[in-house]
Amino acid sequence: MVYDKVNKPIRRIDGYEKVTGKAKFAADLFFPNLLYGKVLRSKYPHAQIIKINLDKALAYPGVKAIITAKDIPNNKIGVIIQDQQVLAQDEVFFIGDGIAVVAANTLETASKAINLIEVEYKELPGIFDPEEAARKDSFLIHSDRQNNQVIHHRLRKGDTEKGFQDAEIILEREYSTPFVEHAYLEPEVVVAVPYEQNSLVTIYGSIQNPFACRNAVASALKVSLNKVRVIQNHLGGSFGGKDEVISSMSVRAAVLALKTGQPVKLINNREESILESYKRHPYKMKYKIGATREGKLVAMEIKCLADSGAYACQTPFVTWRSVVQATGPYELPHVKTDTYGYFTNNIYTGAMRGYGSPQIIFANESLMDELAQELKMNPLELRLKNIYHNNSITASGQKLDNHTVSLEEVINRAIKESDYINKYQEYNKIQSGDKKKGIGMAISFRGCSLGAEATDAAGAIVAVQRDGSVLISTGLAENGMGLKTVFSQIVAEELGIELNRINYMEVDTSVSPESGSTVASRSTILGGNAVKLAAQQVKDKILAMIAAKYNLRKENLYLKNEGIYEKFNPQKIISYEEMIEVANKEGIFLSAYGWYKAPDIFWDEEAGQGNPYFTYVYGCQVAEVEVDTATGQIEILKITAAHEVGKSINPACLKGQIYGGVIMGLGYGIMEEVETYQGYIRNTNFDEYLIPTIKDKPDLVAIIVENPDPYGPYGAKSIGEPSLELTAAAIANAVAQATGKRIRNLPLNLERVLLGHALSREVNHDV
Amino acid sequence: MYNYDFLTALKIEDALYYLDRLEKVKILAGGTDLIVNIHKKSSRLPHFDYLLDISNIEELKFIALKKQFLEIGSLITHTQLIEDTLIAKYFPILKFAAQTIGSPQIRNRGTIGGNIVNASPAADLLPPLIALKARVELVSPGGKRELTLTEFLSGPYQTKLQENELLTTIKIPLLNEGYLANFQKIGRRKSLAIARLSLALVTRIDSENIFQDSRIVPGSATPYPQSFPVTEGAVNGKRTTDLNLEEIGEIIAKEMISITGKRWSTPYKSKALSALVIRALKEFISKAGTK
Numbered sequence A: 001m002v003y004d005k006v007n008k009p010i011r012r013i014d015g016y017e018k019v020t021g022k023a024k025f026a027a028d029l030f031f032p033n034l035l036y037g038k039v040l041r042s043k044y045p046h047a048q049i050i051k052i053n054l055d056k057a058l059a060y061p062g063v064k065a066i067i068t069a070k071d072i073p074n075n076k077i078g079v080i081i082q083d084q085q086v087l088a089q090d091e092v093f094f095i096g097d098g099i100a101v102v103a104a105n106t107l108e109t110a111s112k113a114i115n116l117i118e119v120e121y122k123e124l125p126g127i128f129d130p131e132e133a134a135r136k137d138s139f140l141i142h143s144d145r146q147n148n149q150v151i152h153h154r155l156r157k158g159d160t161e162k163g164f165q166d167a168e169i170i171l172e173r174e175y176s177t178p179f180v181e182h183a184y185l186e187p188e189v190v191v192a193v194p195y196e197q198n199s200l201v202t203i204y205g206s207i208q209n210p211f212a213c214r215n216a217v218a219s220a221l222k223v224s225l226n227k228v229r230v231i232q233n234h235l236g237g238s239f240g241g242k243d244e245v246i247s248s249m250s251v252r253a254a255v256l257a258l259k260t261g262q263p264v265k266l267i268n269n270r271e272e273s274i275l276e277s278y279k280r281h282p283y284k285m286k287y288k289i290g291a292t293r294e295g296k297l298v299a300m301e302i303k304c305l306a307d308s309g310a311y312a313c314q315t316p317f318v319t320w321r322s323v324v325q326a327t328g329p330y331e332l333p334h335v336k337t338d339t340y341g342y343f344t345n346n347i348y349t350g351a352m353r354g355y356g357s358p359q360i361i362f363a364n365e366s367l368m369d370e371l372a373q374e375l376k377m378n379p380l381e382l383r384l385k386n387i388y389h390n391n392s393i394t395a396s397g398q399k400l401d402n403h404t405v406s407l408e409e410v411i412n413r414a415i416k417e418s419d420y421i422n423k424y425q426e427y428n429k430i431q432s433g434d435k436k437k438g439i440g441m442a443i444s445f446r447g448c449s450l451g452a453e454a455t456d457a458a459g460a461i462v463a464v465q466r467d468g469s470v471l472i473s474t475g476l477a478e479n480g481m482g483l484k485t486v487f488s489q490i491v492a493e494e495l496g497i498e499l500n501r502i503n504y505m506e507v508d509t510s511v512s513p514e515s516g517s518t519v520a521s522r523s524t525i526l527g528g529n530a531v532k533l534a535a536q537q538v539k540d541k542i543l544a545m546i547a548a549k550y551n552l553r554k555e556n557l558y559l560k561n562e563g564i565y566e567k568f569n570p571q572k573i574i575s576y577e578e579m580i581e582v583a584n585k586e587g588i589f590l591s592a593y594g595w596y597k598a599p600d601i602f603w604d605e606e607a608g609q610g611n612p613y614f615t616y617v618y619g620c621q622v623a624e625v626e627v628d629t630a631t632g633q634i635e636i637l638k639i640t641a642a643h644e645v646g647k648s649i650n651p652a653c654l655k656g657q658i659y660g661g662v663i664m665g666l667g668y669g670i671m672e673e674v675e676t677y678q679g680y681i682r683n684t685n686f687d688e689y690l691i692p693t694i695k696d697k698p699d700l701v702a703i704i705v706e707n708p709d710p711y712g713p714y715g716a717k718s719i720g721e722p723s724l725e726l727t728a729a730a731i732a733n734a735v736a737q738a739t740g741k742r743i744r745n746l747p748l749n750l751e752r753v754l755l756g757h758a759l760s761r762e763v764n765h766d767v
Numbered sequence B: 001m002y003n004y005d006f007l008t009a010l011k012i013e014d015a016l017y018y019l020d021r022l023e024k025v026k027i028l029a030g031g032t033d034l035i036v037n038i039h040k041k042s043s044r045l046p047h048f049d050y051l052l053d054i055s056n057i058e059e060l061k062f063i064a065l066k067k068q069f070l071e072i073g074s075l076i077t078h079t080q081l082i083e084d085t086l087i088a089k090y091f092p093i094l095k096f097a098a099q100t101i102g103s104p105q106i107r108n109r110g111t112i113g114g115n116i117v118n119a120s121p122a123a124d125l126l127p128p129l130i131a132l133k134a135r136v137e138l139v140s141p142g143g144k145r146e147l148t149l150t151e152f153l154s155g156p157y158q159t160k161l162q163e164n165e166l167l168t169t170i171k172i173p174l175l176n177e178g179y180l181a182n183f184q185k186i187g188r189r190k191s192l193a194i195a196r197l198s199l200a201l202v203t204r205i206d207s208e209n210i211f212q213d214s215r216i217v218p219g220s221a222t223p224y225p226q227s228f229p230v231t232e233g234a235v236n237g238k239r240t241t242d243l244n245l246e247e248i249g250e251i252i253a254k255e256m257i258s259i260t261g262k263r264w265s266t267p268y269k270s271k272a273l274s275a276l277v278i279r280a281l282k283e284f285i286s287k288a289g290t291k
């Protein structure tokens, strides 16, 4: 199928305003009588609040209002479990917990005033290790719960005991990953405006998920959803990070706005952002694998412990994706996987690009290389013996029979492009000097969209205006990945029009159809379908109208190049603009609502089996590195990333996703770590929390593999998260080949590479 | 939050005028250390009532060749060090060191004077400048004085700069024939990386292939950069063919520990520092061999 507008590297429709600095971000918004909020946060990771004295702060000139937990009608929010305090009530559970928020004339005044708030604490011992939290004799972090377990997911297939009996070789390994910060360029900002145009409160902001934000604000204020309006601004990055933290800020700003009757802007600086915003879950993972001498996998037993920090947040779903995908894309008769989340007094953890996959992929793909080494087999060969193909049965018992299982194809493409086979042999020879090269691979399968986590549906409005211009509005939100462009391309394709006729509206919860959250790499596949359905309904109305007017058969008509054509007749019947005239005259409503609900799936939590996702994407990345074995420095020479995406709607945006994902995965692999010590966070700005810069960018090759999916719009599936989840694992395998030493803990920093273990500083401000 | 008045000087004279009349004046050059410290409310930042911006003093922006010295004005930026032909000719080690600093933005603003006066253990120009035996000229309303860098630095983030003094010039004695210099830096990423460890090594290999006048100065290894006389002594007088590199590696690590004691980072730094010194010496030996 040849397309006109989709499957083309069309320039981003929001590119111009962003690169020229014209785009307005939430911090750029101003309103008359605007007040500035500032949050007083906890002094301790775990403490009882004995007393809060606001008197001095309230008396400070310029201070308009101060709120504490008492002022929040319903103080507990959460997408899955409502246990997150908007402001700490009697107890602080982690170092980023807010205690009070001041609204004042200027940010400076608000900042001064929070220092005048007197809080009397009783410091309490904390739990900072999920293993400790899991112990029976540990104190309860949340006293209303039976124990410190947030969640336990299981997956069971076959009989692992029998499987390990049959195995000729068994390997047991432990891996771990750290807390990681999203590091979006733009820190969190919201502005709450009271009584604006019929809503009780309107929230503008750097909001990843406007509907989740609206739920939180409405529930915290105890008002109905139609009283709260959330309007998304341009986002300076999110990566899963601007969800609960933004909801909490929105509630705080809304309460202050209603208390003062004035708009309130609440803005985090970088330090506040790193202190307050949730992180990617650290995992401790135990893997046991059994195989035959020939390298056929027979059994796997996996136990993963996720540190949920102070609140449940997204832990129940993050660990669920892990339980489904923990084996990696390998056929195995016997599998037993358990994933757990535990509360601690660490910073809480939530959604971050990958969502429970980068951790387990680091483990399972390291393990495959370790097994290959034990079997004296090439890691590629071992993988090829065990990977999923069409009709394979996954660990959860799902038969992969409704889409093309492209694993072998992505592997072949990446292997060929990276020259893996030759280089692997070459680098296996003894290398002279301190600098040693290595090459490593990692592969994955990933369920698209939410899966059995939640109801999965999305909506879109396509509205043709009386001059032929088009407005699109969807409930899924541009997070910077190119969603507006991709959705516009779909509408342009269906209506046969140019993109400059289309204007894509920011999400406004009072107008846009609620579509769930912009997460799980689901926008193109879910939202794309909704947009396409809406556009197709408009198209249908146009064709019916023209067919009636010219007495033609509707089935023979099509829209293209700004006109309406009849099959086998190169002559245009009528131009798009003339058609609009006709519609205006005849009073035909050229707008439609598209609604797409994902195909049915199911999950049996008890049995640990099911069809958790309706389709999957497949990826393979190969990393080539040079390790300075005398200093521990790693140079990433090249990353080859082959990803099967169904169909690429915009190959340029798609490659952007791959490049960005790989670089983010590279940071996860070799440098990123939020350093916590007894619940305190040490690196609260980018001088110490290091992410890759452009100079760390290796030679990058992105390979797009297309096998259209029956459910995707034009066959399109996902790319946002798959691109990130493999890189750290591929690098770890390359480093292991180069050095002959396996590092099982991320990140692979200087100390780990040189010494084999990390060093931890006990005191701050050491050189 | 700090409260201060902002002053601008366009001439050395103006700056000295302010330094003379006012108390608690903090000098601002490129601001790449100072502004960060203000933002962080760093405990290292003493109280100040005035911020004196000297960045527009043209007289402090020069690189000049004198009889025995190359003189560098304190406002010369890292970028200027990298681009200057005299530096490239006489002290390429400074160019290499400057190239490893920060990012283009930081190199365009950050100055050699600021790097010295900030006196960070990780300041990348300090090890090469100490190894080059650089001197600093300090001017105050009362007059001028000159100190070697070793004399000038007095502790981590501490110097002998007096409240009313301005660092105007860095003077580097010219080297005779036969000197070799090398700078290496380990960071956690390729740019915008504070030195995890660095090493400047300047030495002369004489006609007999014997090491003479070695100056060995690690960065980020000690509370503030300083030369390692024991290691220098172990290298000096050795013929290139006789030098036991592994032994030098051990000596430098021991010398570091003798200064710092054992710290959390010692296991890493002692190993890596050995590697750096061995690498530098190997490079010199192979250069001497090919002469």
Ligand SMILES: Cc1cc2nc3c(=O)[nH]c(=O)nc-3n(C[C@H](O)[C@H](O)[C@H](O)COP(=O)(O)OP(=O)(O)OC[C@H]3O[C@@H](n4cnc5c(N)ncnc54)[C@H](O)[C@@H]3O)c2cc1C
Residues within 6 Å of the ligand: B026, B027, B028, B029, B030, B031, B032, B033, B034, B035, B036, B054, B074, B075, B100, B101, B102, B103, B106, B109, B110, B111, B112, B113, B114, B115, B116, B117, B118, B122, B123, B124, B125, B161, B165, B166, B167, B168, B192, B193, B194, B195
């Ligand atoms: C993002 C970033 C990355 C960095 N990376 C590096 C790096 O890789 N390597 C490195 O070495 N440094 C690095 N730095 C630190 C800094 O850029 C350098 O130390 C720079 O040389 C400081 O010069 P400045 O002119 O900006 O100093 P300023 O900040 O203006 O001043 C620093 C100190 O020196 C004093 N001072 C400055 N000039 C004079 C003078 N003429 N007389 C008397 N006192 C004076 C000031 O009062 C202040 O105490 C980095 C800084 C940042 C923000």
